[in-house]
Structures are given as structure tokens and as C-alpha cells.
Amino acid sequence: MVLIRILNSWHLSEAAVTPEAAFLDRRRFLKGAIATGIAASLMGCQRPTATDDTDPTAGSPLQATRNPRFDLDGGMLGDRPLTSERVAATYNNFYEYGSNKHIWRKAQALSIDPWKVEVGGMVAKPRSFDLDDLQQFPLEERIYRFRCVEAWAMVVPWLGFPMKALIDAVEPTSAAKFVRFTSYYDPKVTQGPAFPPSAYLPWPYVEGLRIEEMTNDLAFFAIGIYGHTLPKQHGAPIRMVVPWKYGFKGAKSIARIEFTDQQPETYWNTISPGEYKFEANVEPDVPHPRWSQATERLISAQDEFSWEKRPTLLYNGYGEAVADLYDRRAI
Numbered sequence: 489m490v491l492i493r494i495l496n497s498w499h500l501s502e503a504a505v506t507p508e509a510a511f512l513d514r515r516r517f518l519k520g521a522i523a524t525g526i527a528a529s530l531m532g533c534q535r536p537t538a539t540d541d542t543d544p545t546a547g548s549p550l551q552a553t554r555n556p557r558f559d560l561d562g563g564m565l566g567d568r569p570l571t572s573e574r575v576a577a578t579y580n581n582f583y584e585y586g587s588n589k590h591i592w593r594k595a596q597a598l599s600i601d602p603w604k605v606e607v608g609g610m611v612a613k614p615r616s617f618d619l620d621d622l623q624q625f626p627l628e629e630r631i632y633r634f635r636c637v638e639a640w641a642m643v644v645p646w647l648g649f650p651m652k653a654l655i656d657a658v659e660p661t662s663a664a665k666f667v668r669f670t671s672y673y674d675p676k677v678t679q680g681p682a683f684p685p686s687a688y689l690p691w692p693y694v695e696g697l698r699i700e701e702m703t704n705d706l707a708f709f710a711i712g713i714y715g716h717t718l719p720k721q722h723g724a725p726i727r728m729v730v731p732w733k734y735g736f737k738g739a740k741s742i743a744r745i746e747f748t749d750q751q752p753e754t755y756w757n758t759i760s761p762g763e764y765k766f767e768a769n770v771e772p773d774v775p776h777p778r779w780s781q782a783t784e785r786l787i788s789a790q791d792e793f794s795w796e797k798r799p800t801l802l803y804n805g806y807g808e809a810v811a812d813l814y815d816r817r818a819i
């Protein structure tokens with residue numbers, strides 16, 4: 489096993505930040521609010537004001553084998569540079585802590601030690617995994633493209649293990665067809681956005697996959713990023729990474745995983761089924777009802793203001809590995 493040492497070359501200076509519109513379906517959730525003109529407060533009302541010197545990129549070092557198949561050169565990713573660690577750590581979506589991109593300070597309210605991920609449902613060997621158990625999986629580093637449904641994109645080095653390894657550990661029964669992933673939720677900690685009122689949102693955050701999707705080689709659980717454990721705003725201590733799908737499929741801070749025979753109801757699909765599909769594959773020719781998905785804003789290695797317009801890639805460029813899962817086979 490080749491152990492790698494992650495260099496500090498990703499650490500660039502912090503850029504000033506600007507909020508971006510949240511992507512809730514206003515028709516269902518904000519009708520009353522728009523009428524009273526409050527909706528404008530969605531834009532950036534929660535810009536953090538604290539000025540302490542907490543480092544948004546902090547984490548404990550993790551060692552992992554770099555998987556050359558998912559490397560910058562020669563792997564499946566030769567076409568774009570790595571995003572700066574600081575940009576990735578300060579430009580997040582995590583509605584449990586607010587509806588703008590700058591929630592990283594608020595996310596520090598989450599306590600991750602101790603942690604338990606309960607895995608059950610239709611499995612032969614239900615069990616719970618604590619932090620040490622998670623680090624016992626053979627850890628790999630995979631540099632993946634990341635594509636948000638909002639049409640911005642990054643390139644991120646995750647550390648973690650293939651979802652298939654967890655499947656092997658719990659042995660789903662033949663009746664299991666889907667998997668439900670539930671994020672940590674405690675309204676005292678995960679206070680949600682100030683607007684729309686958190687009480688209107690369908691907590692906890694839940695995502696789901698078909699079991700064949702979870703078994704695919706690319707489906708990954710990240711426990712780290714840029715060489716160390718996940719900062720809280722990225723979904724510590726464990727999150728999903730499904731790189732051929734839009735980023736909202738990647739539930740953060742997972743507390744429960746259940747194998748089931750029913751397609752799970754998921755957070756964004758419940759909020760707006762016409763806009764956020766269960767499948768949610770990256771497909772350039774399938775527009776979001778409110779914007780095109782044909783191109784994306786590739787956030788540069790430098791800061792969130794420097795970006796390059798790129799054509800969106802079908803399955804985010806991972807068709808070779810995942811196209812067989814879907815009726816639409818084209819790569």
C-alpha cells in the first residue's frame with residue numbers, strides 16, 4: 489500500500505465572499521413570504537459576522553492510498569484543476585445551518601465525537617459504526633469532479649472508502665432495493681435557515697440511492713478532504729459522494745443508513761419534485777425548470793469569483809463507469 493503525504497499546495501488565501509440565491513422552490517414554500525416581501529432576505533442574510541480566527545480548513549491528518557484512476561493526470565479528470573481548499577471550505581450548501589453559501593462558522597456547532605452511524609433495515613448484519621470503525625475501512629484518496637444542481641462546479645480530493653465496502657460489511661438481503669441515508673438532525677444544533685422558517689422544511693435531510701447505484705465503484709463515503717478529516721461544514725464525520733449526480737444527492741453528517749424495498753422520500757424531492765429528481769444524474773440536455781444545465785461555472789483554483797464557463801459533461805464525465813445503470817446509455 490502506498491501511503492501518501494498530502495502537500496499544502498491547495499492552501500490559498502481566503503477570498504472575500506458573496507452569497508448566491510438559494511434554490512428553494514418558492515412556489516411551494518415561499519408563497520406567503522414573497523407576498524410580504526421577505527423573500528429578499530434569502531440572499532445573504534446570514535453572512536457570518538464573527539471575526540475569530542477559526543480555521544475553516546482544520547482537520548486531523550488522515551492517510552490514504554491515492555487511487556490513480558481518480559487522479560488529476562492520467563485518471564478520469566485530466567480536464568480541470570483542483571479547487572482551492574479554502575474556497576471549497578467556505579462556499580458550501582448545508583441547509584441545517586442556513587440557506588446561503590457561508591455557513592461554515594455556524595456548522596461548527598455540530599459535535600462529532602462521539603458519533604454513531606446506525607446501519608440497518610434489510611441487512612443480515614445490522615451494526616453501528618463509530619469514528620474508529622469508520623477509519624478502519626481501507627482509505628483511498630479520490631479526486632472527483634463535483635457538480636452542484638445550481639450549475640457551479642469544483643474539483644475536490646476526497647478521502648474515504650467505496651460504499652461497496654459498507655455493503656459487504658452489513659450484507660443486504662435480496663429484498664433490499666434502495667438505501668436511505670439520513671443526516672444528523674437536532675433542532676437545537678441544526679437550526680436551519682432563518683428564512684424560510686426551518687419548521688417549514690422537511691427535516692431531517694434524507695437522500696437515497698438504488699442499491700445498484702450504491703454498489704457502483706464510484707459511489708463513495710468521504711470521511712476526509714484535502715488530506716485530513718472533514719471540516720464540519722463539508723459534512724463531518726461522514727458524507728456521501730456520488731460524483732455523477734448533482735451535489736444534493738450527497739447527504740452530509742450521516743447518522744443512519746437503512747436498506748429498504750421502497751424508494752425513500754428525499755429532502756429536495758419532497759420540497760420540489762419537479763426540480764430535484766430522485767435520480768438527479770448530471771445531464772446537460774435536461775434543464776432545471778428555472779435554468780439551463782448545458783454549461784457550468786467551474787470555480788477556479790483561486791477563489792469563488794474566478795470561474796470558467798465549461799460545457800456540462802453527461803454524468804459529470806463519469807459515463808464510462810455508470811452509463812450501464814441507466815436506460816440512457818450514451819457516454
Ligand code: MTE
Nearest residue numbers: 580581582583636671693735736738739740
Ligand atoms: N447534506 C445535508 N445534510 N444538508 C444539505 O443542505 N446540501 C447538498 C449536499 N449535501 C446538503 C447536503 C448540496 S445542495 C450540495 S451542492 C452539497 O452538499 C455541497 O457540499 P459541499 O458544501 O461540501 O461542497
